[in-house]
Amino acid sequence: MAQFIYTMKGLGKVYPPDSVVFRDIYLSFFYGAKIGIIGSNGSGKSTLLRIMAGLDEDYLGEAVLSQGYTVGYLPQEPELDPTKNVWENVNEGVAEVRALLTRFDEINAKFAEELSPEEMEKVLEEQAAVQDRIDAAGAWDLDSKIEQAMDALRLPPPDADVTKLSGGEKRRVALCRLLLQSPDLLLLDEPTNHLDAESVAWLEHFLKEYKGSVVAITHDRYFLDNVAGWILELDRGRAYPWEGNYSSWLEQKQQRLAQEEKAESRRQRTLQRELEWIRMSPRARQAKGKARLNAYEQLLAEETAGKIERTEIYIPPGPRLGNVVVEAESLRKGYGDTLLIDDLSFTLPRGGIVGVIGPNGAGKTTLFRMLVGQEKPDAGTLRIGETVQIGYVDQTREALSPDRTVFEEITGGEDEVQLGRRTVNARAYVSWFNFKGRDQQRKVGTLSGGERNRVHLAKLLQRGCNLLLLDEPTNDLDVDTLRALEEALLEFAGCAVVISHDRWFLDRIATHILAFEGDSHVEWFEGNYQEYEADRKRRLGAAAEQPHRIKYRKLTR
Incomplete structure (x- = not known):
């Protein structure tokens, strides 16, 4: 097997005519590495994962999965087979291993037949080979493992119709299926979304012990602290790898910001206060x-x-x-x-x-x-x-107008925003929610889920x-x-x-x-x-x- 499971050389992604998502990424991933990808919404995190999964081939440079390795990908909106129930969809992840167990049973059934010495030797050889593969996969208690994973991720009942599941329930079914599949390279786009805190802790432990490589986009900082050995930050079209967990990344990020921004910015002070909290007993x-x-x-x-x-x-x-x-x-x-x-x-x-x-x-x-x-x-x-x-920010995010710009949706097109008894420049207020420059002119209908969430918060927190x-x-x-x-x-x-x-x-x-x-x-x-x-x-x-x-x-x- 190759030393690296995945290699990128001069990787770039550009949307015509001149919108650069990222450029000139040179990275190689060791087998078994655990990498957390972070960056602001719209920085290209999901695009990078889609390229690694082989689903987006329109890029510059090279992105290569080494020969002999397998890859599995959890998108933010995964697809399930609508003709199958929850149990059957989950079992797609273990189809190969279940086939081995079925073959093992078929081989054992042959011992009841009259076999010549040569036939008996062949059957014994195949039984030993199949048994070795089942041992390697740890599949003797397969149904118990499936049930344990389904329980830990709090999946709907096994016989539930997947066409009637919510988006969050579908994600949990797809995640369970992928984890049981055990590919060499796991690509996870926001795996902790729609999981409660207990299930996230279980997933954290599972991935920490996972033998293969894991590349995960996540905002869960305990997850990044406890599982990740590397942090890959996408920032303004560049990729910055950092060996260490989230807490150590935060320290070097603050130092980098201090060099980039001569005057101490609000962002630096926010980073500093989180660092102080990390260092507290x-x-x-x-x-x-x-x-x-x-x-x-x-x-x-x-x-x-x-x-x-x-x-x-x-x-x-x-x-x-x-x-x-x-x-x-x-x-x-x-x-x-x-x-x-x-x-x-x-x-x-x-x-x-x-x-x-x-x-x-x-x-x-x-x-x-x-x-x-x-x-x-x-x-x-x-x-x-x-x-x-009471000010209530609900989950729906449906009250946003897709044809309005971010600036219009948040401010109503006014030059100033009233915050309590104080007025603030409207453009400045919108920038607080990470919409800067021409991002304020983007149409709401083109925004990602995280960006829509920020618009929703900006609207409601004014009151x-x-x-x-x-x-x-x-x-x-x-x-x-x-x-x-x-x-x-x-x-x-x-x-x-x-x-x-x-x-x-x-x-x-x-x-x-x-x-x-x-x-x-x-x-x-x-x-x-x-x-x-x-x-x-x-x-x-x-x-x-x-x-x-x-x-x-x-x-x-």
Whole structure:
């Protein structure tokens, strides 16, 4: 086998007439390397993966998979066979191995026949050869492995019709199929999207132990920290490889920015604050979260101009919060004959930032709909304070006009934007969300998922509110925008409730965790995600290590 599994020489991609995506990439990947690709939305990350997968052949230079190696690719919108159910689609990934098991059974059946010595020798030779291949593939307990992977990734039931699955469910089925296929080179485009935090942790461990090479586009920074041995950053048409994980990459990135930008920029200061957080001990991080709860008045009193200058994204505060923000007592909510939430009680303090976690379909968005009054609890009380003004950023992103430019969609075409009691230059405001120069003139209909998410956030964060509800704001966002959003929330003089599976994001911002743990139980915990995880393992023991499909109690009225 060749020393390198994949080689790029002078690789470039240009869209006519002169739009350069990237150029002059010279890279070689060792077998077994784990590489995380990062860069802003639109920097060419997905294009690079499509070239590596052999799906895009319109490029400059060379991109070569070494002979004898296999490649597998998970796109952002994978395709499944509509004529097959979930189990049958997943089994496509192990068709070759299952054929070996079938052949082994056929060979064993031959021993019941009358065979000549020569025939017996041939059958024994083939049995030994097939057995060696099954041993090498570790396939004797194949069905058990499939079931374990399906459970860990929380796939729909095996007999489910794939044409009726959501986009997220289809991605999980396709990811499961690909992981079981075990190609030499795994290419993953945002593999953690639509996975809850527990399933991401399982995937992280799986890929860390994976024998082949892994190249993954991801914004999940714990994933980049714990799995990646290399970081490949795409920035303004260039590729910058870095040997090390995300934390070490961040250090050199700050140094590179300092050399490029003489005056200390807001972006440099944002990077510096994330580095400071990385270097903190767990106890210091916990103290920082507690300090926020005691600093509400201080946050409110800070001068707006100073915050706008200090942060990349600024969220204007609404009116001063009273003593009551949100209080839930013995809350109960069902859907159909399924009990989603049972006996939930909590009090959200002023300045609190709540991370809401749990599998898809567990009831997280239903909780948000109750908070904004779109649904009512079946039992118990949910009290919203009189001074609370809610700003709700939902998952749909459908209210965007595809024919308007980014600038028009965010600002309404005005020269200035009103942020609370302060006006800001409209072009400058749009640039905070990583739309700079001619990017502001792009049509909304041409944007990627992450870019649409940024437009959506920019529109809704202009409104003065004191309780922000954010439903999966981290999906499809690039690392730079995620970092800026974290800073904005930490500086926000109000409360936020955030549905997210991004563990790094939750560790940096959350003062509390609201966890949908299954069996209709929702756990309210004071602390960030890591502290919650430690508590969950203490409560549940060994059962906490392996994610399972979520179960609910039946609704009895």
